[in-house]
Amino acid sequence: MNAIEIRGLEKRYPGFELQLDLKLPQGYILGMIGENGAGKTTVIKALLGMIRPDAGEISVLGHRVDKDFAPVREDIGVVLTEGCLPGSLTAAQLGKVMAGIYKNWDAEAYRSYLAKLSLPADKPCGNYSRGMKMKQAIAVALSHRPRLLVLDEPTSGLDPVVRDEVVELFSDFTRDETHSILISSHIVSDLEKLCDYVAFLHRGRLLLCEDMDALRQRFGLAQLSKRDFDALDPEAVLGHRSSPYGVSAIVERSKAPMGLALEPVSIEDLFILMVREEEG
Amino acid sequence: MKGLLRKDLYMIWRYGRLLLLISALFLVLGAISGGNAFFILYPVLFGGVLPVNLISYEERDGWNALCDTMPVSRKTVVNERYLMTLLCFLALYLITLGIHAPLLLPKGRAEVLGRLACLLPGVGLAAPALMIPVTLKWGMEKGRLVYFAIIGIATAVMSQIDGTWITQQRAEIAGPGMWTILPIAAALFALSWRISLRVYESREL
Secondary structure, eight states: OEEEEEEEEEEEETTEEEEEEEEEETTOEEEEEEOTTSSHHHHHHHHTTSSOOSEEEEEETTEEOSTTOGGGGGGEEEEOTTOOOOTTSBHHHHHHHHHTTOTTOOHHHHHHHHHHTTOOSSSBGGGSOHHHHHHHHHHHHHTTOOSEEEEESTTTTOOHHHHHHHHHHHHHHTTSTTOEEEEEOSOHHHHHHHOSEEEEEETTEEEEEEEHHHHHHHEEEEEEOHHHHHHSOGGGEEEEEEETTEEEEEEEGGGSOTTOOOEEOOHHHHHHHHHHHHHO | OHHHHHHHHHHHHHHSHHHHHHHHHHHHHHHHTTSOHHHHHHHHHHHHHHHHHHHHHHHHHTHHHHHTTSSOOHHHHHHHHHHHHHHHHHHHHHHHHHHHHHHHGGGTOHHHHHHHHHHHHHHHTHHHHHHHHHHHHHOHHHHHHHHHHHHHHHHHHHHHSOTTGGGSOOTTTTSGGGGGHHHHHHHHHHHHHHHHHHHHHHOOO
16 A cells, blocks of 8 residues: 555646655655755645645545545644744643544653653743754654654754654654655755655656665766766766766666766765756 | 643633733723723623634744644634634633622612623624634734724724713613624624634635
């Protein structure tokens, strides 16, 4: 079963159009990478039923996203970009509020996440730093035993040590093979550590969605002179960047000429060079 | 809905404490001033709009968006908002009547108490009934404009009438028209509820 299935999604705003097909198989982690305004948050809002698509079908955990979707959210843990929890409430009060909202609320698990993430129970969330607000939102998202986590920039604002802890929490979550995660982030290194699949979004379009390991096997980074680059089969080149010292090119290994030295490509390089290619 | 009600109670306690204190002061002043309309009506007005004001804090924090990702339908969100408004209004309505009843009834002025009972919902329910749909549709900034318009109109009306008119035995004021205020206010509140349900269901957060 697919945890998320998006078919023919279209959403138009003035000056922006999203068109997308996307699948997240159950038990896997899909990372969405895209520049600001690429449409990541719009995808997340559409699959949670917060906005109405102009066309297309979305199903989450086997349920179609429509006006009767609210009960399905019992199984979805969500972290939005700003945390979005009421600033006047303390973590302890939030726990009591959430116990009245989620049938599966696990007060013991919540207390343990608060302790693990060093969050005080008696301080209003409004007084937290941005990083603490995100940690609080993550604790809430994980404490009602969800089967799917939908995370919009969950590690932004966190220092590297805490980011690592949080990424580990997400990794632990997917040890259960029925659990899945959709995560959008600008911090590509976090996604590289965490994700099974990666989707590149650019100006409302999906540039690529593939298995992370397959991507690394399929593509390599070549450092070439301008003349050698011009000699390459354009079909083999996914993207490139020119500098006075030569050309860095993402090359499809199967189409590369014999003997061409290819370094492992990072997801960040892959994304940046693909976007540059797209923009011409 | 239990969780949402609890959240609102916590938020009222945090943000509404000063307003509740002012309301308590006005209630006492209303009782000892011999029935000044300003002091009698304002606590009920505050009570009615208190839960509406919470929407601005929720908008600031982004709670309305996060709430939309939880197993709570938009219908429930709107229903809870109206229920909390009704509860806050009722609390201050009953407190106001409870303070004035021992002052009026021993003097045989039950009719004045009845007049109060009819008039207060006109203020306490009409204000949120006008504010909530606007706020849910366009956000708190526009909702606040409605709020200030209501406060302005209420102040203008009250400044034009004899300060002690509510508690005076005047047959012309206590006429049958007075008794229609309660059902009109209730109908306005119910209509507002229905409009808010439609408005919020169609809003993109």
